[in-house]
Amino acid sequence: MGVQSIERAFGLLEAVAGQGQMSLSQLAAACQLPLPTIHRLARTMVDLGYLRQEPNRQYTLGPRVLLFGESSSKMLNNVALPHLRALVEEIGETANLAMRDGDQVAYIAQAPGRHAMRMFTEVGRRVLPHCTAVGKVLLAPMNDDAVRLILRRTGMPRHTEHTLVQPEEYVAHLARVRELGYAVDEGEQEVGVRCVAVAVPHPLAHLAISLSGPAPRMSDELLTRALPLLRRSAQTLAGELR
Known part of the structure; x- marks a missing residue:
């Protein structure tokens, strides 16, 4: 009891x-x-x-929660890395694990892609959710008013010509993300980079797994092949975290 x-x-x-x-x-x-x-x-x-x-x-x-942060990040890194490496073996592109951190998204684990030209997102880097695939899938389950509040606090700075910078356009975009069950960053954070992400289906973890690479290699055909693998990895990781 x-x-x-x-x-x-x-x-x-x-x-x-x-x-x-x-x-x-x-x-x-x-x-x-x-x-x-x-x-x-x-x-x-x-x-x-x-x-x-x-x-x-x-x-x-509050700040005391940070005492748990380092050890939990190490644990997540250890649990997630085998899944990320398996994705790289299958697809070849860089695989990432990201976590919602307040109003931002933090990258907490990564397996580099096999290609000489590959995408590196530094582990520990924090980004805003409006311009990243991981940010979109992490905000998609939230109600629209909660999303608007986050966007009001963070702003929606433009990084490229493709960045969504209008709150209502972004809210409408998230409705499509919910429908599809995945999100794509179409060069919205960095020119020439394409990324696809799915959420880890865990009620408390607020995690997302993504694959990223140069847009010419991250074709629609590759995304179609990658999505079932991403979903399988996310589902397995969620089971290991329960």
């Missing part, structure tokens, strides 16, 4: 991690707890440093 207060505290942290920022009323609804109970939990988590209250009164993850 679990300890109720610990279960509630971790449920609160997971809810905030999933949304980035949440009000007390949103937390109460997500955790299915009375508002006074959520208020006491949130204040305790703020005092301990696991939550932080922003000027707009909403709650975000």
Whole structure:
């Protein structure tokens, strides 16, 4: 039998991690707890440093959560690398694992492609979600208003002529991503680079796997061949993380 207060505290942290920022009323609804109970939990988590209250009164993850970051990233790297390397063996292009980190996306593991000319995304690099395939699949499950809030906080800087820079255009684009179950970066982050990504179907991890390479090699034919392999890898990884 679990300890109720610990279960509630971790449920609160997971809810905030999933949304980035949440009000007390949103937390109460997500955790299915009375508002006074959520208020006491949130204040305790703020005092301990696991939550932080922003000027707009909403709650975000606090700095003490970073204590878990390095060890969890190493664990994910070790678990994911065999799957990423298997994708490279099958497809030849660089395979990446990315994770939603607040309003950004962080690359946490990579297997380099086999070609002399290949794409390198530095592990640890953080990017905005509006211009990357991994960002799109990570934001796609969210409701449109939550996506708009993230875009308002981050902005939508233009990196190339293909970058989506209008919030409503991006929201409409995510509807198509949800329908397809994958996303493509058509040179939106970097000129001449094409990337395809799928989300890891895990309710808490907020991970995505992608393949990236020069646009001429990342043809529609290659994407058609790669997508079943990406989905299989994502499904297997999700099972290992449960």
